[in-house]
Amino acid sequence: MIETERRDKLLRAMLDELALAGYEEASVERAQAAAGVSEAEFGVEFADKDACLFAAYDHLTDQVVARASLHCGHDKPWPERIRDGLEALLEELASEPRLAWALTRSFPGIRPAAYQRYVELLGRFIPFMREGREYSEVDEELPGEVELLAVGAAEAIIFGEVDAGRAERLPQMLPEILFSVLVPFMGPDRAADEMRSAAASI
């Protein structure tokens, strides 16, 4: 059994390998060396490279969701909580561009089963969106999947920046990403108000 600290280091090192070298060239041996984990210890915990990579991705996504949700407390109106959670997420991705790349680009691209994990990650943000329905400016019911639409809007812009190698710019894009997240729930005028307020606070 590898203790938590070295296990975390190993998982992190595997994602670094994936981001830097790509799936085929990602080296378990280099990750083990970086974390100070022996081959025997690795073998007890993981069947192979894939098992370690999938565990690393699950660990990373747990951390990302937990940090974003930490900033989505209940002490503020919903649009502000979404802004705070989004801000935390963007700062985290910007501070670790390699992990941002592994999270959005290289791991989901390994094969269809890995992509399914990415779909599941997006689904984990849906509960944060539900309260947005109370902010609609129309009496009619919003589409049944409006929460996923909001998550998808943010994902598309974040993916575009990470893919272009500009992850460090993400925090500056908070206002426009916030607009795209809020607009299905609040309409363009009120979403733009929130966008301006976010821009003023940067």
Place this chain on the structure above:
Amino acid sequence: MSSSWVLPAVSERERLLRATAELWRRDGYEGLSEAAICECAGVGQESFERMFANVEEAAGAVIEVPLGAVVEVVGQQYSADRSEAESYARAIAGILELMAANPDYAYVVYIAGRQMAPPEVHRGYESGHRFLVAMLERLWGSSSAAEQPARAGLGALGAAEALVRREIAGGRFERLPELAPECVFAATVPFLGQREALRLAKSVAT
């Protein structure tokens, strides 16, 4: 006449493209090889090599097939008798029908080309994506919004695509046409507001 002059019912190129899409969907890009594609297509490797320099070139050609079909669908739904937004709503419904009927190409264009492709092939995906973003951003011309946030078109398209990708990743291709109202809402709400986006969404409900 030699039997080699008899044209096959489906061209070898089309069979190779379909086989590439099928294997790409099943095994990811790393699982593609010239031998596997040829075996799946029932085509000799000499034919593959006559048409494509390598697997990457074949993958690039595969991306072009659904992108070309999407452009055609958009063009077919354009009419002077309809507003631009109504034309787009119908085009979105048409694209979803097209993808439902062609699962392998749908996987390639929505997921594989975005996530599982080398840079050259990925650029083909990006050019198709930019076309659709630019199309949506033309809706600013019909908008009364005081402000036009940057990347609103990318966000709108991404919203609809997240829903489509979830169904494709789950293998639920037959459900894609049912997503038309939600996709139309997502694609138009930043530009036209909730009321008009909901009206357009209803117009494509089956």
